[in-house]
Amino acid sequence: MSVTLSSKSGEVGEDSVNLMASDSRPKYGWRSHISVWWIGAAAVCLGFLLLILILVVVAHNSKALGHQDSKCANVIYSLTADRDTLRDERDQLKLKSINLTEEMELLQTRYNAVAVSRDTLQEEVNRLNLSRRDEPCHEGWKSFGGKCYYYSPSGNTKNWESSRKDCKERGADLVVITTKEELGFVIQTYDTIWIGLSDRDQESKWKWVDGTIDLLSNEFWEVGEPNNHDSNEDCAEVVRSKRKFNDVRCDKRLSWACEK
Known part of the structure; x- marks a missing residue:
């Protein structure tokens, strides 16, 4: 069970x-x-x-x-x-730049040609002066290179314009210097002397009294001249000690030299 x-x-x-x-x-x-x-x-x-x-x-x-x-x-x-x-x-x-260089070279060539022509003409003038029959200069005048020169009396000074007037009254004009030989002859008499060079007609354009432009400035001007120091130096003098040109006021009183 x-x-x-x-x-x-x-x-x-x-x-x-x-x-x-x-x-x-x-x-x-x-x-x-x-x-x-x-x-x-x-x-x-x-x-x-x-x-x-x-x-x-x-x-x-x-x-x-x-x-x-x-x-x-x-x-x-x-x-x-x-x-x-x-x-x-x-x-x-x-x-x-290329164009400017070419223009500069062309201008330099023209300048050289003008310089050569100037020198040739100057030599011809000098030759003609030397070959020209020497004529006696008037009393009180000095002969050099076929031309006659007159120097103001010692102690007698005038301004540039009056000096030029005196030269014209003598049938001449203030001296025009074209050669170093002529420069040496002109400066024999006085320490400083007026010459026939000025820029009275046009500033910085120096011109001789015979109308020719100053082409020999690099040879004859003092270093740094002309400088128009007082903004009114328009006439040129020659300083014997330096054998160079210098710009001064035209109303300065100096001796002078005439040429004919």
């Missing part, structure tokens, strides 16, 4: 176990499936969000890079234009 109960009891126990097992499986299985589904959905959403974020970043960077490339292109274009402009200006300056 007890065995039977035991046996039944065992059967009941086995069924109970099977029933409990059968009941417990569905209870926990559907929850597990739901959790997996949510995790998958969340992963998919995160993937989409990450993809969208990546696309936004890429688009932004592409736009920034495009803007930067456009800005760089503008800078390069501007620099290129500036370079071309500077290159054109350089070429124009080179051309102007």
Whole structure:
């Protein structure tokens, strides 16, 4: 009796176990499936969000890079234009420099030709003066190089205009110096003396009383002269100690030399 109960009891126990097992499986299985589904959905959403974020970043960077490339292109274009402009200006300056150099060389050639012509003419004048039959100078006049010279009396001084007037009254004019030899002859008498050179008609354009332009200034003027020191030095004197010309005021009183 007890065995039977035991046996039944065992059967009941086995069924109970099977029933409990059968009941417990569905209870926990559907929850597990739901959790997996949510995790998958969340992963998919995160993937989409990450993809969208990546696309936004890429688009932004592409736009920034495009803007930067456009800005760089503008800078390069501007620099290129500036370079071309500077290159054109350089070429124009080179051309102007070449033209100026050619003009300078042409002017130098003309100057040299004029200087040669001047020297030739001067030599011819000197030759004619020497070959000219010497005529006796009037009393009180000195002869040199075929010309006659008069010197003002010692102690007698006049301004430039009055000195020239005296020469004209004697049928002459203030001395015109054309050679170093003539300069050496003229300065033998006085320490300083008026000569027939001035720029009274036009400032800085020195002209002799016979109308010729002073072409020997580099040879005969003192260094730094004429300088128009007091803005009114329009007449020329000769200083014996320096054997050079100097510009002074025309109202200065000096000895003078006439020539005819």
